[in-house]
Amino acid sequence: MAEWIRREGSKNRFRYRRADGRLVTDARTLERIRRLVIPPGWTDVHVAASAGAEIQAWGLDLKQRKQYRYHPRAVERGQLRKYYRVRELAKELPALRARVRTHANARTPSRRTVAAAVVRLISESFFRVGGERYAEENKTFGIATLRKRHVELLKGRAVFTYVGKKSVPQRQVVTNRELARLVKRHLATPGTRLFRYRDGSRWRDLTARDVNEYLHDTLGVAYSAKDFRTWGGTLRAATVLAELGPAASPTEAKRNVATAMRLVASELGNTPAICRSSYVHPIVIARYLDDGETIELSGRYRQAADEYAHSAEERALIRFLDRHFPERRRHARRE
Template sequence: MARLRTVSPNSKGWTRRRAGRGFVYLDGAGVRLPAEDVQRIRDLVIPPAWQDVWICPHPNGHIQAVGVDAAGRRQYLYHPDWRAKRDQLKFDRVAQVAQRLPDVRAMILQHLALDGMPQERAVATAVRLLDLGYFRIGSDAYADTNGSFGLTTLQKRHVRRRQDQLVFRFTGKSGIEHLIEIDDPLAVAAVETMRRRRGGGDRLLAYKERLWTPMDASMVNTYLREWTGADITAKDFRTWHATVLAAAALADSDEPGDTKTSRKRAVVAAMKEVSSYLGNTPTIARSSYVDPRVIDLYEDGVTIGSAVRRSYDSPDEKQLAIERAVSRMLDSAPEQLGRASRTRALTR
């Protein structure tokens, strides 16, 4: 692992200028960079649509590039080693958050039972939908610029009632079409109240404290922090569910897992399944959402097979049991992976 250098995009760096169908790359003095530096920059795969691009002059800088995307948001490309450290901290934190989910869900159910549509009930509905439907939280910039939607930017037209279900159809990030069905009675009742309301604009999620007011993403994250006292965000639900889905898919794989090729096929199939729920690609599911320890443990023969194959009285009971099994497996990961590493060393 490289010794990283902390850098700031506010310091002097390199930039790029469009030339024909591509770019030329310039140092801080406006001089074209040599071929070896250009190749390093190309290896970063900076999106062509980014504007105001800053490029780190140092190969070991913890930030490698910064730019403004088409939605006007500042985006960062980090050194792979920096991202690996950050990702592990993220997954460790999400695993800790998961242990609090039963209490969070109990609080959500209490707020869903409130009369009327105060802010607590409306935001609790959003969190319930995040938990059941694996939605992205949503961005006003993406909705306005790209016509792509997440939970808090959905409009009334994106959902309909079908018997006892809610059926969501909408275009999400990267133009991916989503079809999500929710059959939770409390969520159905709350969403129907919002959908049938008069006033408050076209946004689906809204609360009423004298007048109907549309909800935004910041309300969801504020609600989670204030009511739980924990560092929980909307995205944590997608990350945790992706990890649980991957663990269950690997445990229930048709692949025997007795060869490297078989295990690779199982992982590929599991990522496809996870991405089908998240509405993204298998590559994004694996790189950004699934805790890599789940895959590492599977490759060393550790799964949650007993929890997946057991019989349960209800879907909620099964979900809770599988989540607890995943939590236990992740807690044991250092010991399990360390034992496997020592075994491999002894057999060489």
């Protein structure tokens, strides 16, 4: 069983006490705790006694939610697993698109039908999925928790206007007419929620859990809605850098990366910093900054073999990742 150090006192003077009652006084442990940057507002703070523990600290935030601080190696392993998983998702996109479209177009408003409609929107427009607690407590939304008042149909387009995560205003326009018609169908269901399904004689609200369970049932692998956003952010960044081309100097290369991050941020509804750290594969940025290498855009205007096939940009990015991010299949699935 892991041993924990407890935080005592107030933000003016915190103390740390071991499980046996002794105060922590050694400089190395105190410096490790300082580097964790545990918010002073957290309560019931526990710090791992071991410097090598995967979870280095946990506590309760102002809303009494359990929050964690992880060892850097654990964070790195998690990031690697995420990016391997996202690449595997990208390879399965054609088959996924075909199945999801069939499910979403079914006339019976079952849970599968409605979840498939949401996955179509996520996979093509990279919405956040949203959570029930955030919708109720913070009035912030994602695609699964949107109300009908958040969408307007204009000339064959669906315009979504709502407050997203961290209270950031969002405006996303879906120009695909088939998707807009799909949204129109869900506007006709009873109730204020946009996405609802029929369960016997009752109507129920679709949740993020329903969406992620649908993904698991459809693909047989634990992909999440967030993986689509990560793929979308990486694809957009790689495409922008390819369009900008190799930079003439390191300074110009950094400016081009900053431009790409701003464009990704505008599409995902995040800050450029968050997009760079969480939604764009680091190898895309690293290769561009190192030697100007990015994806090949030849053939991008050629007609795809079928409507579900990878786009030229998607094919180029998958080749790029396969070349610079060698296959390690054990990372492709959540552990």
